Amino acid sequence: MERPLALRCRGLTKSFNGTKAVDALDLSVPERTIFGLLGPNGSGKTTTIRIVLGIFARDAGEVTTLGIDDALAVRDRLGYLPEERGLYPKMKVGEQLAFLGSIRGLSRRDAKQRAERWLGRLGLAERARSETNELSKGMQQKVQFAAAVIHEPELLVLDEPFTGLDPINTRLLKELILEQRDRGATVVLSTHRMDQVETMCESICLIHEGRDVLAGPLSEVKAAYGKSSVQLEYDGPPGALAALEGVREVRDSGRAASLLLEKGADSQRLLRQLIERVTVRSFVLAEPSVEDIFLDKVGYVPGLATHPPVAPGADVLLAEESPA
Amino acid sequence: MRADKIFSMARREYLARVRSKAFIVTTLLLPAMFAIYAVVFPAMTRADVDEVRLTIVDAGTGIGATVASRLEAEEAVPFVVEQVLQVATADLEEARADLSQSIRERQIDGYLVLQADPETLARSQYYARETGNIIIVETIGGAVEAGILESWFDGDALERLRRVQRSRMQTITVSASGEEAGGFLVAYASTFVLGMLLYMTVLMYGQQMAMAIVEEKSSRLVELVIGAVTSTEYMIGKVLGVLATGLTQLGIWLLMVAVMILGILPALAIGTAMADFDLAGALDVRTLAYFSIFFFLGYLMYATVFAAIGATCDSVQELQQAMLPAIMPVILAFMSMFYIMTNPSSFAAKALSFFPYFTPLTMFARVNVSQPPLWEVWLSIVVLLATAAATIWAAGKIFHATILFHGKRPGLGELFRMVRAAS
Numbered sequence: 001m002e003r004p005l006a007l008r009c010r011g012l013t014k015s016f017n018g019t020k021a022v023d024a025l026d027l028s029v030p031e032r033t034i035f036g037l038l039g040p041n042g043s044g045k046t047t048t049i050r051i052v053l054g055i056f057a058r059d060a061g062e063v064t065t066l067g068i069d070d071a072l073a074v075r076d077r078l079g080y081l082p083e084e085r086g087l088y089p090k091m092k093v094g095e096q097l098a099f100l101g102s103i104r105g106l107s108r109r110d111a112k113q114r115a116e117r118w119l120g121r122l123g124l125a126e127r128a129r130s131e132t133n134e135l136s137k138g139m140q141q142k143v144q145f146a147a148a149v150i151h152e153p154e155l156l157v158l159d160e161p162f163t164g165l166d167p168i169n170t171r172l173l174k175e176l177i178l179e180q181r182d183r184g185a186t187v188v189l190s191t192h193r194m195d196q197v198e199t200m201c202e203s204i205c206l207i208h209e210g211r212d213v214l215a216g217p218l219s220e221v222k223a224a225y226g227k228s229s230v231q232l233e234y235d236g237p238p239g240a241l242a243a244l245e246g247v248r249e250v251r252d253s254g255r256a257a258s259l260l261l262e263k264g265a266d267s268q269r270l271l272r273q274l275i276e277r278v279t280v281r282s283f284v285l286a287e288p289s290v291e292d293i294f295l296d297k298v299g300y301v302p303g304l305a306t307h308p309p310v311a312p313g314a315d316v317l318l319a320e321e322s323p324a
Numbered sequence: 325m326r327a328d329k330i331f332s333m334a335r336r337e338y339l340a341r342v343r344s345k346a347f348i349v350t351t352l353l354l355p356a357m358f359a360i361y362a363v364v365f366p367a368m369t370r371a372d373v374d375e376v377r378l379t380i381v382d383a384g385t386g387i388g389a390t391v392a393s394r395l396e397a398e399e400a401v402p403f404v405v406e407q408v409l410q411v412a413t414a415d416l417e418e419a420r421a422d423l424s425q426s427i428r429e430r431q432i433d434g435y436l437v438l439q440a441d442p443e444t445l446a447r448s449q450y451y452a453r454e455t456g457n458i459i460i461v462e463t464i465g466g467a468v469e470a471g472i473l474e475s476w477f478d479g480d481a482l483e484r485l486r487r488v489q490r491s492r493m494q495t496i497t498v499s500a501s502g503e504e505a506g507g508f509l510v511a512y513a514s515t516f517v518l519g520m521l522l523y524m525t526v527l528m529y530g531q532q533m534a535m536a537i538v539e540e541k542s543s544r545l546v547e548l549v550i551g552a553v554t555s556t557e558y559m560i561g562k563v564l565g566v567l568a569t570g571l572t573q574l575g576i577w578l579l580m581v582a583v584m585i586l587g588i589l590p591a592l593a594i595g596t597a598m599a600d601f602d603l604a605g606a607l608d609v610r611t612l613a614y615f616s617i618f619f620f621l622g623y624l625m626y627a628t629v630f631a632a633i634g635a636t637c638d639s640v641q642e643l644q645q646a647m648l649p650a651i652m653p654v655i656l657a658f659m660s661m662f663y664i665m666t667n668p669s670s671f672a673a674k675a676l677s678f679f680p681y682f683t684p685l686t687m688f689a690r691v692n693v694s695q696p697p698l699w700e701v702w703l704s705i706v707v708l709l710a711t712a713a714a715t716i717w718a719a720g721k722i723f724h725a726t727i728l729f730h731g732k733r734p735g736l737g738e739l740f741r742m743v744r745a746a747s
Contacts, residue, residue: 050551050728053551054554055728075551075552076552080552082547082548082551083547084544084547085547085548086547086548087545088336088340089543090340090344091340099332099336100548102332103329103332103333103549105328144548147548
């Protein structure tokens with residue numbers, strides 16, 4: 001059954017100074033799910049997010065945010081945690097959160113009450129009257145998250161919400177995000193943390209050089225790849241995994257490796273090859289991980305740092321050389 | 325654009341600024357400095373003047389005794405006249421040599437020589453260890469003048485003479501709507517004060533605002549806010565919040581000045597110097613109405629330019645360079661205001677008052693000092709209004725196109741393209 005979409009883009013295109021940051025992108029985010037928006041740095045994720053939130057105008061294509069083609073009209077029902085974010089350093093934490101709620105359309109009284117509740121939730125109740133710059137980075141990050149959800153948005157866009165958090169706060173944030181989904185919100189999670197995508201996202205879209213190169217429910221995406229990967233744990237000399245028959249790519253971590261098989265490769269033959277070369281501690285035939293799929297799709301070449309041709313889009317200033 | 329969003333932004337800006345230590349300190353410090361300059365220094369000077377021990381040498385004028393009694397009656401400076409020497413003109417040099425020696429030996433502080441003169445009755449010279457104190461010198465000079473007049477005129481004539489000296493010519497401005505006393509001095513003073521107000525507000529608060537925008541941009545705070553508010557709402561909220569801060573501070577200062585003029589100054593002797601100054605006349609409804617129009621439009625126009633410049637910069641250092649070309653017109657307008665105050669009807673004054681980036685200061689000066697034709701005033705207001713609207717529109721475009729981007733500052737050509745790219 002098709003679920004209604006919280007967000008839908010068709011042929012979305014945006015250029016900055018002649019460089020295409022987003023190029024005919026399609027995106028379908030089903031309601032009440034956690035959706036993974038993946039892509040290497042400079043792939044056009046941030047630009048896409050800014051367009052669907054109504055911050056940038058698009059050059060071409062269709063965008064429907066919460067059912068209508070005018071994100072600004074529904075902006076009080078949207079929540080956004082940008083990748084790069086700051087807070088007013090001198091403002092009191094409680095006032096700050098209430099202010100950020102009030103610009104999302106909450107009444108001042110409502111914003112104040114909710115800010116208090118959220119600070120209690122985050123264990124920061126006693127810091128409500130502190131200046132924001134007295135908080136640790138992790139605390140500030142939690143306040144920023146609270147600011148993105150204080151008005152209970154229907155569509156919540158989180159851009160790298162986990163950067164810089166310790167394991168305890170990472171766990172807490174994960175719970176809070178799941179809680180948002182359970183409340184009925186749609187969450188778009190843009191992250192490089194593949195383990196988070198693996199465990200949290202129902203569907204994903206992988207963006208590369210401004211295009212959607214892979215999209216759909218995570219289970220279907222993986223199934224399409226088949227059991228085409230081997231998770232290997234081994235002991236052996238360096239380079240022992242080179243030039244294996246039926247393997248098109250090896251991601252070697254030293255004592256563990258992920259082997260991507262060629263189409264129709266014989267896994268049993270591979271195992272025999274391996275036993276001759278190294279001590280196999282574990283050999284699991286599996287679906288590829290999101291990380292494998294990601295690296296495969298963006299054309300990762302081992303040992304070679306690749307970058308998209310020109311970093312397009314929002315992460316770069318549009319000015320190259322001033323003619324003036 | 326939504327008014328509630330702009331209001332929220334402006335309110336935050338206002339409260340953050342008004343509660344800041346910097347605001348409280350400058351609000352109190354400036355009047356304190358003024359008070360020190362205007363009240364405490366003169367009072368200290370007066371209290372600080374030690375006795376001035378004098379000898380008066382009267383070489384045939386006959387007014388030595390009168391001058392002595394006048395000086396001793398003086399309140400501002402405690403004069404002590406040790407003696408009044410009557411000497412013949414021939415003996416004057418010898419007497420002077422002795423007295424100069426007395427000054428060196430610190431027996432007296434100075435002596436006053438009054439020499440007979442056929443035309444002015446007395447030529448006076450004041451010899452002293454210290455001749456730099458203007459109050460002492462002026463007081464002695466006044467006493468000599470009074471002594472001469474008293475010996476020339478009898479009681480009745482003297483009284484009439486004094487009255488003539490005190491009376492001043494009045495100036496009355498004749499305009500279409502009637503006649504108005506006060507005239508040049510009042511118009512000049514009020515133009516200067518109100519023009520200064522606009523100039524200071526724009527430069528002080530406009531620059532503070534641009535700096536705040538740069539800080540919020542480089543700390544990536546803008547990214548968190550844009551989305552909930554549009555860049556235009558953010559910019560206008562900022563401009564209005566800072567304007568409210570400025571008006572609050574100016575309001576506090578004006579209140580303090582009013583209290584000082586009405587309450588404190590008359591109690592001190594300084595009040596007499598301002599007795600002629602008609603405060604109500606200086607701040608009539610017409611002046612204030614025009615001032616409000618020019619102030620509001622001028623501030624909005626300049627402040628949005630500053631905001632747009634702030635949006636293009638990544639650091640405060642970069643901002644300082646970039647601001648210079650935008651500040652120049654404000655400074656030039658302020659300077660040309662002085663020229664206009666003295667030549668309000670010249671062709672140059674007219675031309676300057678129609679250049680919209682000068683109009684707020686230059687046309688205001690013309691309106692206040694002279695009576696330009698009404699159509700000229702309103703034409704300049706319409707031109708200013710259109711320019712301000714166009715400036716705000718263009719600044720909004722540049723603001724939107726640059727506030728979320730970092731790196732090299734866009735050049736003029738790029739700025740032009742941003743404005744042209746309607747989105």
